Amino acid sequence: MNRGQPAIQGYQAGRSRERSRDPHLHRYAQRAAGMTASEIRALFAVASRPEVVSLAGGMPYLPALPMDSLADDMASLVAQDGMTALQYGSAQGIPELREQICEVMALEGVCAHPDDVTVTVGSQSALDLVTRIFCDPGDVVLAEAPSYVGALGSFTAYQAQVVHVPMDDGGLVPDALHDALRRLAEQGRTPKFLYTIPNFHNPAGVTLTVSRRSEVLEICAAHGVLVIEDNPYGLLGFDGQTYPALRASDPDNVVYLGSFSKTFAPGLRVGWALAPHAVREKLVLAAESATLCPPTFTQAVVSRYLAGHDWKSQVKTYQEAYRDRRDAMISALEQQLPSGCRWTRPDGGFFVWLSVPAGLDTKAMLPRAVTQRVAYVPGTAFYADQAGSRQIRLSFCYPPPDRIKEGVRRLAGVLEGELELLATFGSVSPRTVAGPQSPSPDTA
Amino acid sequence: MTERTVAVLAGGLSHERDVSLRSGRRVSAALREAGLGVEEWDADASLVTRLLKHRPDAVIVALHGGAGEDGAVQSVLEMLDVPFVGADPRGCRRAWDKPTAKGELARAGLATPDWIALPHATFRDLGAQAVLDALVHHLGLPLILKPDQGGSALGAQVVRDPTELPAAMVGCLAYADTVLAERYVEGVEVAVTVLEGGDGPRALPAVEIEPESGVYDYAARYTAGLTTFHAPARLDGAAAAAVGELAVAAHRLLGLRDVSRTDAVVTEAGVAHFLEVNVAPGLTETSLLPMALEADGTDLGSAFGALVERAVTRCGR
Numbered sequence: 001m002n003r004g005q006p007a008i009q010g011y012q013a014g015r016s017r018e019r020s021r022d023p024h025l026h027r028y029a030q031r032a033a034g035m036t037a038s039e040i041r042a043l044f045a046v047a048s049r050p051e052v053v054s055l056a057g058g059m060p061y062l063p064a065l066p067m068d069s070l071a072d073d074m075a076s077l078v079a080q081d082g083m084t085a086l087q088y089g090s091a092q093g094i095p096e097l098r099e100q101i102c103e104v105m106a107l108e109g110v111c112a113h114p115d116d117v118t119v120t121v122g123s124q125s126a127l128d129l130v131t132r133i134f135c136d137p138g139d140v141v142l143a144e145a146p147s148y149v150g151a152l153g154s155f156t157a158y159q160a161q162v163v164h165v166p167m168d169d170g171g172l173v174p175d176a177l178h179d180a181l182r183r184l185a186e187q188g189r190t191p192k193f194l195y196t197i198p199n200f201h202n203p204a205g206v207t208l209t210v211s212r213r214s215e216v217l218e219i220c221a222a223h224g225v226l227v228i229e230d231n232p233y234g235l236l237g238f239d240g241q242t243y244p245a246l247r248a249s250d251p252d253n254v255v256y257l258g259s260f261s262k263t264f265a266p267g268l269r270v271g272w273a274l275a276p277h278a279v280r281e282k283l284v285l286a287a288e289s290a291t292l293c294p295p296t297f298t299q300a301v302v303s304r305y306l307a308g309h310d311w312k313s314q315v316k317t318y319q320e321a322y323r324d325r326r327d328a329m330i331s332a333l334e335q336q337l338p339s340g341c342r343w344t345r346p347d348g349g350f351f352v353w354l355s356v357p358a359g360l361d362t363k364a365m366l367p368r369a370v371t372q373r374v375a376y377v378p379g380t381a382f383y384a385d386q387a388g389s390r391q392i393r394l395s396f397c398y399p400p401p402d403r404i405k406e407g408v409r410r411l412a413g414v415l416e417g418e419l420e421l422l423a424t425f426g427s428v429s430p431r432t433v434a435g436p437q438s439p440s441p442d443t444a
Numbered sequence: 445m446t447e448r449t450v451a452v453l454a455g456g457l458s459h460e461r462d463v464s465l466r467s468g469r470r471v472s473a474a475l476r477e478a479g480l481g482v483e484e485w486d487a488d489a490s491l492v493t494r495l496l497k498h499r500p501d502a503v504i505v506a507l508h509g510g511a512g513e514d515g516a517v518q519s520v521l522e523m524l525d526v527p528f529v530g531a532d533p534r535g536c537r538r539a540w541d542k543p544t545a546k547g548e549l550a551r552a553g554l555a556t557p558d559w560i561a562l563p564h565a566t567f568r569d570l571g572a573q574a575v576l577d578a579l580v581h582h583l584g585l586p587l588i589l590k591p592d593q594g595g596s597a598l599g600a601q602v603v604r605d606p607t608e609l610p611a612a613m614v615g616c617l618a619y620a621d622t623v624l625a626e627r628y629v630e631g632v633e634v635a636v637t638v639l640e641g642g643d644g645p646r647a648l649p650a651v652e653i654e655p656e657s658g659v660y661d662y663a664a665r666y667t668a669g670l671t672t673f674h675a676p677a678r679l680d681g682a683a684a685a686a687v688g689e690l691a692v693a694a695h696r697l698l699g700l701r702d703v704s705r706t707d708a709v710v711t712e713a714g715v716a717h718f719l720e721v722n723v724a725p726g727l728t729e730t731s732l733l734p735m736a737l738e739a740d741g742t743d744l745g746s747a748f749g750a751l752v753e754r755a756v757t758r759c760g761r
Binding site: 024 | 457
């Protein structure tokens with residue numbers, strides 16, 4: 001700790017070497033100011049150890065993939081098409097894959113032309129490009145409360161101001177959206193866009209009801225607000241159910257982001273943006289400056305996979321694996337957690353959103369959880385405004401059901417311990433911890 | 445010197461795993477550059493088997509927090525008759541428990557800020573507010589709360605207002621079951637590395653810590669650029685000597701070995717107060733020990749290479 005100004009008798013300046021340990025400090029852009037080490041993030045280093053049940057990261061359950069056959073595919077890809085698959089490609093992505101992407105989106109009612117698809121390095125890159133072309137520093141963007149941590153990271157990187165809009169079990173609340181837009185209008189501000197995850201929300205686990213979809217679109221259209229629809233989990237409904245994409249109803253005012261990370265494999269980093277053609281022009285130019293082109297090799301891998309495998313059956317396999325895990329988590333939560341806890345019951349996707357009793361601070365209790373060998377992501381990671389101190393994102397996608405049950409048992413013990421502390425010290429205001437509070441993507 | 449094979453233990457399951465992995469990588473690279481053969485191992489269920497199979501000439505424990513600093517891993521190394529750099533299990537345990545270390549130094553007449561260590565149960569059983577009131581009355585404000593064990597400032601918080609105490613207590617108790625409350629002494633914060641050579645323990649130049657935010661917390665420690673360090677510390681000759689003597693005294697009194705790092709604060713009057721001592725100091729790019737070595741005209745590879753030789757010789761190899 002800094003213990004006041006140096007005031008030692010005979011204090012000698014000048015003979016000592018001053019070290020900041022970073023000779024480039026004066027060169028960083030303002031947007032790098034928030035990029036600091038975080039004790040919360042450091043705790044996730046422990047989460048990758050097998051002794052810890054990690055309910056933190058959102059890593060897909062890759063053991064469900066047919067690895068041998070994928071290995072054969074990749075070998076033949078190199079042997080037959082290596083000259084193109086290992087070469088630079090178009091900034092917009094390879095045409096065959098863009099056509100296939102349109103077929104994938106058709107499953108959720110989207111009618112699109114391959115020319116309007118831009119393949120990106122995962123949909124995270126699409127999100128970055130969208131923010132880059134629309135947001136100046138200080139611009140307002142709307143996002144659900146809570147929202148995807150990676151999206152908040154992109155918005156922060158471009159110095160946009162996030163205004164959260166409440167959700168309930170039916171997803172984004174249209175009245176709340178309307179209120180938020182009215183309040184902003186009173187301040188003379190119009191958000192650049194609404195960022196929304198309608199299906200099997202990360203982190204909230206809820207889905208926007210069908211009736212609300214048209215309401216949300218109408219409100220945004222009336223206020224001149226673009227919609228960014230992020231839909232990585234849409235095909236992962238546990239009963240095979242899908243919902244109509246927002247883009248299907250309003251092609252001119254929705255930019256749709258898709259991904260193969262959850263339906264196939266995240267290591268390939270293949271996602272896409274479907275945008276109105278004028279926006280697409282900008283996206284392609286922005287993509288060119290960011291990455292030249294998306295990886296040609298992994299695009300070809302995905303294209304071959306879609307053409308040569310029963311990929312819909314693979315998606316069904318994923319759905320079943322995640323449904324078993326969801327069931328294990330929900331039943332463990334019902335049996336183990338102390339009273340006063342509430343949680344969502346997702347019908348698809350990867351996440352349960354847990355609210356703990358008033359007075360507990362989920363960020364402050366994470367070290368105790370790690371000591372008890374269980375990890376989760378504190379709710380504050382999913383807000384741009386320090387909210388979420390009573391919430392936790394629990395991920396059920398990776399650990400097998402018996403490990404999920406064990407993790408919830410440990411979490412219950414941690415919550416009991418925290419309730420005891422609360423009884424001793426009373427309600428406490430959350431501590432502020434700087435820096436990123438979510439795990440890196442490779443934390444199981 | 446024949447080529448030594450060294451196993452660097454880093455990682456582990458403590459809250460400081462991330463820092464430990466960085467320390468391990470850094471010291472391993474330095475030792476390789478110095479010509480030693482180095483293996484980097486995690487402290488996991490395969491460790492004992494690995495030690496017995498590979499029998500390294502010596503082990504460097506770069507595990508921070510928990511089993512690496514409380515003497516547990518050192519006890520295992522002793523049982524397996526594997527030479528290792530650093531304090532023996534008894535010394536580790538004395539240093540690891542901050543109230544114990546402070547008590548030893550206070551008994552020897554050395555300055556350390558007044559403190560009280562209390563477990564959660566005491567607050568629960570005797571009434572938190574009454575005990576907190578007594579704490580503030582006894583130590584005054586500001587005070588600093590720390591977990592009684594552990595490092596990297598995890599869970600530590602300066603309290604300037606009584607209303608901040610409950611939240612700070614809960615934050616602290618997330619890392620340990622017992623809180624060390626310490627009077628907050630104003631002054632220049634320094635870290636003094638003690639290194640043992642042929643002439644016994646010797647203090648390296650003190651490193652002065654000047655965090656940009658005013659608080660040397662986790663982010664300030666591990667984000668390059670958030671803290672300015674001065675090496676040697678900008679102390680006058682007497683104060684520099686006093687803090688060096690304090691660190692050597694702590695090293696001797698607690699029965700430490702090879703290397704330690706004492707954190708201290710030097711007041712306006714030039715009095716050096718002992719805060720805590722680390723038996724497995726951080727070795728990362730932003731750590732204090734490598735800076736002290738540099739200020740002393742040496743480097744991590746040479747210093748730890750020499751400590752490896754000491755460990756091997758000590759075991760009669």
